[in-house]
Amino acid sequence: MIEVRAQKQLGEFRLDAAFEAPAGVTALFGRSGAGKTSLANAVAGLLRPEAGRIAVDGTVLFDSARRIDLPVRHRRIGYVFQDARLFPHRTVARNLSYGGRHDAARVIEMLGLGPLLDRYPAALSGGEASRVALGRALMSDPVMLILDEPLSALDAPRKAEILPYLERLRDTVRLPILYVSHSASEVARLATTLVIMEAGRVLRVGPAEEVMADPAAVPLLGVQEAGSLITARVEAYDAEDDLTELALSAGRLLLPGRAGVPGQPLRLRIAAQDVILSLEEPSGLSALTRLPVTVTRVEEGRGPGVAVGLAAGTDRLLARLTRRSARSMGLAPGQQVWAIVKATAVAPQDVGG
Amino acid sequence: MIEVRAQKQLGEFRLDAAFEAPAGVTALFGRSGAGKTSLANAVAGLLRPEAGRIAVDGTVLFDSARRIDLPVRHRRIGYVFQDARLFPHRTVARNLSYGGRHDAARVIEMLGLGPLLDRYPAALSGGEASRVALGRALMSDPVMLILDEPLSALDAPRKAEILPYLERLRDTVRLPILYVSHSASEVARLATTLVIMEAGRVLRVGPAEEVMADPAAVPLLGVQEAGSLITARVEAYDAEDDLTELALSAGRLLLPGRAGVPGQPLRLRIAAQDVILSLEEPSGLSALTRLPVTVTRVEEGRGPGVAVGLAAGTDRLLARLTRRSARSMGLAPGQQVWAIVKATAVAPQDVGG
């Protein structure tokens, strides 16, 4: 549970943001200069708001009314800065251990830091430095994490190794995480709550599923980034084809690879652009997942696209079509159609644990 | 025309890379620590190779055999560093004009720097700083650009504003660009040539279309990043539906929005995961593009996925399916199937000008 309210004038920029978020990952999403880093700094205690209140899991970190301002070091917030901020005079090993040696072996392994331990930061590549910064924050055994674009300098395979670790922190240790990112797929995968910022203010807050599946949020997220989050249950794993079968409220979905264990709930992000609609039940297609859905909403955007809200059982899906398609199919709320989801488009990056 | 051969020992890391690339954008792609920045530094003159030769458009910048080592300032290479490296004691305006005022108004406009001109770098957000760095390099009127992950701190809408500008530089001024990125969609959109690096060496070089459409390159690019590049020709623009019709060698493709002018060639990236295969000609689908294709190759990867090479007329396409789909469809080289491409998945980010 994170509660943030902060006001601060920075030159001509005014930060005036407030939101509340339940446990889990709270993603801060917004354009460059929207105030994400400033807000994160306020939470960490590096920027003192003129007025406001910041509390994490019931602990008040800052309250201008009650003149509470917990010193940074007592907040125990592991902060991965947008710039790595490694200590240049300490080796990687001594950077990592500066705040503690919590879960050291696993962090070093997961981030692939083993070969770097004796190096000084000046001899690291950009991505290596950002991994060390992440490791340093994780090893300090924080009660909360702030990650400011921690993965933006990393390649896809490396991201794929780190995200599950963050998911485990979110789910097993129940560590609150404030996550700043420009990547909707990262956000979708991790975020419980999505906070959309613009010009220092919070435009929209809510459960990530809702905000992302809301056709009205498409322009905020960027056309390519919109999509829906669905919680599915793992049914079975087919070792021969290396496929995991998931149960949705409206049917089955097949994911490549092994994900979770049977019975476990799993979060999936299905990008609006990866959903195809069909008037008849399709057959002979390489896409294995077809769900009967009901059109709930047809939203014309500014561009050529149409965002179509769908109810798939109790889940909500979002599809993005061209206007011509929508017209030729005669889509209207209440209509029954088939949604085709390509399993390979979902997996493995966008599957939350 | 870029010609690079460089050897250098950096601690335990050995850079030993060589490639040649024609005019246009040469993308350096590779995992964190692969040596991309080091190679870019060698080209810029910031890292002196022990041996090697570097030439751009016929001008020899470095040649260990002939003891040529052009000073950095005479290379006239606009370099956007992985870290922004703005001059902290100069305002944004005076950072921008440090190397010249080439195309100043347009660059400032395109990068949205107008409101920042009087600020000092310390008062910039991460993304703002990276935009200023890009602007500073562009305004120095370079004869070559090196861009080391210039867009990674930027949001999708901002990227969508910058990419066309870079494309114009590539096409109109014919500026050679060395582009380091982890984002396949950026690379696909811009790159003429793709250089894949690993552990200091060049693993694969070639025209971007070829490398990306080569099923064997999928693991190098990352599963999510593989796809094919196709050059299409603009046929017509449908103002009512805001759709552009493109002619491929195998048929028509509809893109949302207006792209190019009739007769103009256009590059498209079609991600492997966005291609669905169908045994029969599909109907009643929201996806508007369906192309008759011939299976050329079925490549089983390490994971659950299968990469399928397709010939669509004279173009090559790549599709990624689950193994089960491939089997149930009985895919084999020579087989005639239909490829369904979702127009909204292609547009607008992956359309090159």
Added chain:
Amino acid sequence: MQWLGPEEWAAVRLSLRVSAMATLCSLPLGLLVAQALARGRFAGRGVLNALVHLPLVLPPVVTGYLLLLALGRRAPLGAWLAERGIAFAFSWTGAALAAAIMGFPLMVRAMRLGIEGVDPRLEQAAATLGASRLRIWLTVTLPLALPGILAGTILAFAKAMGEFGATITFASNIPGETRTVPLAIYEFLQVPGGEGAALRLVAVSLVLALGAVAASEALAQRSAARRRG
């Protein structure tokens, strides 16, 4: 003026002139030497460094004496200069020279720290933007080294205001010409009961020197504030 006699005011004016001259004239050389020591990797680096520290390590009187040996009329260099009408010994320019040399190690050290603190990657960035070495130095290195340069300048100035031993040995004590405030103070202190006059002069020179220190402080602060954003 009752409080200080005209001769004392003359000493104050002279001290200011000598110190200003010493500081301004050693500034360019100090910057060059600081740059060379900070970044250069040349053969005589160690020797140059030792040379710069010399006036700090030597008793001031010895420095003055060595100056006399080097620039005196019988010395080749001194004779050569004298022929060209440049005489240092027994003139206010000599006092300035002595003060400059005594302050030089302080000036260079501070400037060097400032220059060493400049991130060479910013200089690289400037080079990629086509700037020449000189332009980089003037537009990137120097402005970023400003705190060190200011500190070096003010240290040299303050030292010049207080310099005694080398000055009296090299430039002697000629009222109106080389009798700076410290020399005047020394004179007062030699006579029983002269403390009062000495302390009045001390007070004046303190006000001036510390005023300069405070001014440089304010300057440094202003430029730092902008950079902090």
Added chain:
Amino acid sequence: MQWLGPEEWAAVRLSLRVSAMATLCSLPLGLLVAQALARGRFAGRGVLNALVHLPLVLPPVVTGYLLLLALGRRAPLGAWLAERGIAFAFSWTGAALAAAIMGFPLMVRAMRLGIEGVDPRLEQAAATLGASRLRIWLTVTLPLALPGILAGTILAFAKAMGEFGATITFASNIPGETRTVPLAIYEFLQVPGGEGAALRLVAVSLVLALGAVAASEALAQRSAARRRG
């Protein structure tokens, strides 16, 4: 030893002891003051800064005289200290005190430059990792300010090796007790024909002081090289 007499070697040993003592004892205070001036925003900051610069601005003899006034046996503070067995005037500790005070502005300025050069964002990063202020200072600020700290230390040491005016005024010139190398050199210069002996002493103290400078240089270089990667 033919070359220098036993009394001269005694002066050399004494100078080393005095300079080492002066440098080591002023080190912690110098660091504190440098930190306060670099980062503190407190009321007496300007005054503290002026005070620190004082010994630079004052002629050394005046500093010695003021020390004598403050710490002589007849002065209240001096008497109070003497009762507790702490006598500065006329003892080698007094020479060390004089040297320390004369070197203090140089030490503090360099250290302050070093500390000001430390990126406060690194200190912030340390705070987010749970480090206390003291730990941050010891593990981040000081190591990163090392070039400045080394420079300050070596400047103070070099100055102590060369200090004359304040020492002879405050601690007097007592052979074996306060007769440091610069005082011995002065004495030789007082005796006609003593230049040779004086120059020999100059040479010895130069070798020592410049050796220390070179050593500190090497140390700074080593730690810089690692950081440069």
Added chain:
Amino acid sequence: ERVLVFAAASLGGTLDEALAPWEAATGHDAVVAYAGSSALARQIEAGAPAQVFISANEAWMDSLDAAALLAPGTRRDLLGNSLVLISGEADVLALEDLPQTLGEGWLAMALTQAVPAGIYGREALVSLDLWDSLEPRVVQAEDVRAALALVALGEAPFGITYASDAAAEPRVHVAATFPADSHAPIRYPAAALAGSGPVAVDLLDWLSGPEAGQVFAAAGFDLP
């Protein structure tokens, strides 16, 4: 027993030589601290642990006397000196011709307001009616030895020092001696300091004695 002697810097060397036989004979240890008379006098005022003070300057001894810091009855004039005009050249010069001979050259003196040799010298030039014409050409050195050095180095063609200084420096020659009545008598007062013991007086007596007198005379000092 250890006796700490505070002595004017210009006695450096000579005094050690004069004291060596006394130390050998008595077994006492004379430790001499040389510095400017003013510095030594101030240190004595501040409580310096010296037993004997030999000043080059009567005024400072007077001021210690007035402050009752001297052991009563021990003050004496230990040495005298004469004032000479020195030159790098071996030629003898009539004092009246000095301004003309000097021309644009410099006349080196000790500080004329502060240091005894300078004060005496100025007094002498004033009484000889030469001061007004010479004043602009005077360079004042920190002390009489520094003035001597300026002449020895050739920086100044002439200088005014004590005869004892001139005697010890082979590179200078005495061009003229100032008449004894052109300035106040030059005296080096010496005294044991308050609280000192009999050994200090014994040391003083030895210095006033004939054996030490020979040493001083050889060094160019006058005996009172």
